[in-house]
Amino acid sequence: MKWTETLIVTQRDNPQEAEIPSHRLMIRAGMMRKLASGLYTYLPLGLKVLRKVEAIVRDELNRAGAIEILMPILQPRNLWERSGRWDLMDDIMLKVKTHQGQELVLGPTHEEVVTDLVSREISSYKQLPRNLYQINTKFRDEIRPRFGVMRSREFIMKDGYSFDADDESADRSYQLMYDAYTRIFARCGLTAMPVEADTGVMGGNQSHEFMVPAETGEDAIVVCPDCGYAANVEQAEIKPAHTTVTRTEDAIEEIDTPEVRTVEELAEFFQTTPDRFIKTLIYTADSQPVTVLIRGDREINESKLRRLLGAAELELADEETIRRVTGAPLGFAGPVGLSGIRIIADYTVVLIESGITGANRQDRHIINVNMERDCPGLEYHDLAVAVDGDLCPGCGTPMKIRRGIEVGHVFKLGTKYSESMGAMVKDESGGEKPAIMGCYGIGISRTVAAIIEQHYDEKGIIWPASVAPYQVLILAINPGDPAVGSVAEELYAALAERGIEVLYDDRSASAGVKFNDSDLIGIPLRITIGKRAVKSGELEVKRRDSDEVIKLPTAEVADWIVSNL
RNA sequence: CGGGGCGUAGCGCAGCCUGGUUAGCGCGCCUGCUUUGGGAGCAGGAGGUCCCCGGUUCGAAUCCGGGCGCCCCGACCA
Incomplete structure (x- = not known):
């Protein structure tokens, strides 16, 4: 073409x-x-x-x-x-x-x-x-x-x-x-x-x-x-981490936390890190409310939760449901003392030494939560979205x-x-x-x-030959020059005859434009034909994916291409 | 759907805040000449509903209202 x-x-x-x-x-x-x-x-x-x-x-x-x-x-x-x-x-x-x-x-x-x-x-x-x-x-x-x-x-x-x-x-x-x-x-x-x-x-x-x-x-x-x-x-599944933890023996204490609802706000309020919090989410699974616990710095993987519950529809509960289940507005839910609802916890919650969570009362949170002591008999599952460093379910190695x-x-x-x-x-x-x-x-x-995405550089695309739009680009530097034009035309015809997918840049544009376009569209092989080449009888062949330039006698180029594609 | 940004010539943009002649710039495009090994030079030229509708005003690309479109983040998503 x-x-x-x-x-x-x-x-x-x-x-x-x-x-x-x-x-x-x-x-x-x-x-x-x-x-x-x-x-x-x-x-x-x-x-x-x-x-x-x-x-x-x-x-x-x-x-x-x-x-x-x-x-x-x-x-x-x-x-x-x-x-x-x-x-x-x-x-x-x-x-x-x-x-x-x-x-x-x-x-x-x-x-x-x-x-x-x-x-x-x-x-x-x-x-x-x-x-x-x-x-x-x-x-x-x-x-x-x-x-x-x-x-x-x-x-x-x-x-x-x-x-x-x-x-x-x-x-x-x-x-x-x-x-x-x-x-x-x-x-x-x-x-x-x-x-x-x-x-x-x-x-x-x-x-x-x-x-x-x-x-x-x-x-x-x-x-x-x-x-x-x-x-x-x-x-992605996560192997639960097995760290020995000494949980607090201090008694639970209720703290005034006016308008403090999100994990970020809590971290600010308590001057601590999110991994101290027992995040308590109320979901509606096929219109059944369920409480799900996870450590404050982690996210629930809803795909895993959906599979665990066997639910077709799963979404975070609306405010009304939250109020009905916990007796408090959004932002103050906690597992301690919560009854009449299924509670499922992610493994990360077990490792919290002294937890902070909602008190199920407006503007109140509780501290010194010991999950073993305060919420005995919970069901624990793998429910977290995997993050860098979580353990491989197969071999326990930290994952990337x-x-x-x-x-x-x-x-x-x-x-x-x-x-x-x-x-x-x-x-x-x-x-x-x-x-x-x-x-x-x-x-x-x-x-x-x-x-x-896998094959480009700063100049443009670098097509693998298997999917390249053309295999060979003939770049004639001044196709209007009769000597250059005829060499280019002959080569173009010779390659086409051999069934090679060849693109002939026969535009009269300046050399720079053509070289840059050539790099941009990324044809695997480029053959440059200019006055020099015509004079020397040798054409330059260059692969898009390397800087190497091969010089070949004009008459041999077509055959070389056929055997080197 | 929530948050943010943008819409002016084919592409990339300036002008808008602070309203005022024929709306600019670079690239591209057309004609001619010269040029041709990494985005050429000179000369001439074409190309615009300034996203749309309405309002304010003597006057709107510019201010106000509404709409449409596009992009980014999030939510969402075989």
Whole structure:
């Protein structure tokens, strides 16, 4: 392709709206343009990369035995009512209404559609296992789209769904995808690590996210440097610390604390650190109030709490409930003397030597709390959000927190959807059983951004060859000069003939502009052709990822490229 | 949804506080000439509903009210 015949529009200045490298570079290199918040047009350069990633995904999935289909983006309401997710996913669903009044949703995901399909078309265990996937646009009404295509309202996703007749087979299907994902991200030039993850509104019983470590990642992951345990903080388990503590024998004392409610205010008031406080939170779990205790410097991990309680809906209780449960307004709750409600405590609370907590009376707190003495028989669980230095659940080594970009997610779904959508198959004895499902997603557009986050320098993008929009850039310094122009044209034709993806910068722009654009768009190999080169009969070949320049006789360049790509 | 910021030419911005001629600057774009190994020079030129609506005023990019849009932090989120 000649530069002057396509649409490669680079920008010198960083766009004011872009915060992270991939977003800035995708705009500056002319890969995409914003239409509105979270909505982007892919320009030729961006689209080429997207297609490269898709091709890798297809290749690996097909190789792993998955089958490509294409499902509608518009999905009818009744389908979602059958699975029970019409209300559950209301927050992120974009809905439309036809002139006839039919309600449709722009698919945020396709479990319902695919399971409905399988329920109609597959009826025997002999037709299983099957793994169906598609690459399609997904729509989600993100509360806050950001970072370009990292989190957008419309994006390209590969979503796949496996159906198996028994658990053992389902485990194999899961493992096949897990392995395929590992290869896909490696081929994209990404360092991606699988981590244990929360299943969220997808349901199911096990899942892994594929995380690309990056400072700009929106997810926090916990990693054990010793045994390799890795998990999303939403999921991460913590081994309780076993420190011997001598708890206070001083009697509880009630203190006047007017208008002192938050942990920060308390720390200020008592001139002490937050780890002395027994933070007492009242939650409503499926409309049942429950009291949860955690040390003042730690946060409750609501995913863990939700799992422990087996609750579908979990939220902090409103003021009225708090008043009813504790007899005091918000900010003065404490476990001592609290009755008629289930109390659950995080392990961190056990280690408080002399605690401070609410007195369940307005403007009053109590000090000298000894949990063993004052709240005997409490149930203790692991409920905290993991922080740096928490102990690995596997080996007890202090863990590290890192940031990551979620590029893929695999779930064991079990029979949640096959049961609700009626995807039943006959087994060997003629009985009916729900198919056992797994689902597997890759954010294609996000993967492109993640690749850039791992491959750029101060000058621009450095594409791994596997996903580069072109393999070779011919940079003619003065293509208007007949000698230069003809050498460049000949080489361009020679490479194109050999099937090399080549971009020829035939613009008459000045050398500096062209070199800078070349670095910005990040094509792996650059061939510079100027008067000098024409005179000496040697062309300069330079890799984008190194400073080394190779000089080759003009006639040998095409063959060298073919054997060195 | 809460907090903060922003909206002036394709991009990046100044002007606004303290209202006053034809609204500026850099880059980009167009024409011509010269130039061409790391963001060229000279000359000429095009391009603006100053986000929108309303108000105040003799007069509004500027002040006031409302709305819309965009970005950041948080909440939220496969």
